[in-house]
Amino acid sequence: MSGDITTSRDADQTRQNILEVALKEFSEYGLTGARVDRIAKGTRTTKGMIYYHFGDKDGLYKAVLEEIYPKLRKSEEKLDKSNLSPIEELEKIIDFTFEYHKNNENFVRMVMIENINNGETLRKTDVDTGVSQNILMELSSILIRGQKEKVFNRNISPIDLHLLYTSFCFYRVSNHHTVSTVLGMNMLSSSNSIRHKRLVKDVIIAYLLSSEP
Incomplete structure (x- = not known):
């Protein structure tokens, strides 16, 4: 045995x-x-x-995709977010997302490759919208709680909120080579990373705190 x-x-x-x-x-x-x-x-x-x-090689590539998406979400779910205010909980999620993309460039590159290929292989995997349900439910809970506590004034969907912070975290890694050439900035340097992490949190929180036009 x-x-x-x-x-x-x-x-x-x-x-x-x-x-x-x-x-x-x-x-x-x-x-x-x-x-x-x-x-x-x-x-x-x-x-x-x-x-x-x-x-075969296609099967191995497919298996890699089926590995990396759930791995991100499982790591995200391990965050200790107990006894946090809506703002603190959201900031902790953004911190995690920022660091995960920065520390997992191969994940970012795989997502880029799949998008170049129109997501053809990903559609053949077991990865679907279910992989993101927990984080979207958590963001929904944060938004509802923030509005009940009269902290957040904006109405925004959990998906749009997720896209808002994830896109910046992703872009910093996916485009750091070209940005270095055309703008002369190393986005992954320690000083720029610290500033950018604070920037994305400040912008999103400020948006949520602001009143609807």
Whole structure:
């Protein structure tokens, strides 16, 4: 019995190791340019074992997408947001989103690649709107609580609020190479990151506090 458990655990670790290396490969080269040989070389397994677990390169790419989206949300759900005011809770979520994108550039690059390819593979995965239901429900709760406590004056949908802060956090990472060239700013430097994090929170909170026109 213990041997079966060990074998299962080893298989899970092997699969996870493959997914981690594959994420780096796909985020750098895309689906077309990625090579299973390189992925195998970077793992503790063989090319044949990769095909055993994932079928083919397309299956591996699909599995990476099915890994990265839930991973973001699971990390988000681990935040301790007890006994926080609506503003404090929202700021904590924005802080998390800002840092997650900054520290997971490969995730950002994978999302960029999928958008370039019109999201074709993502639509074939198990990832759907359900993956974002918890964060949208939480944002809805924050907005309702903020209005009941007469803190927030604006009516905004949870999706629009999510898009508002996520877009800035994403753009800083997705476009930092081109912004460095055309604007001369390193958006990922420590000083700029600190300022930008405060900026996005201040702008969103100010909007929510302002009165409807």
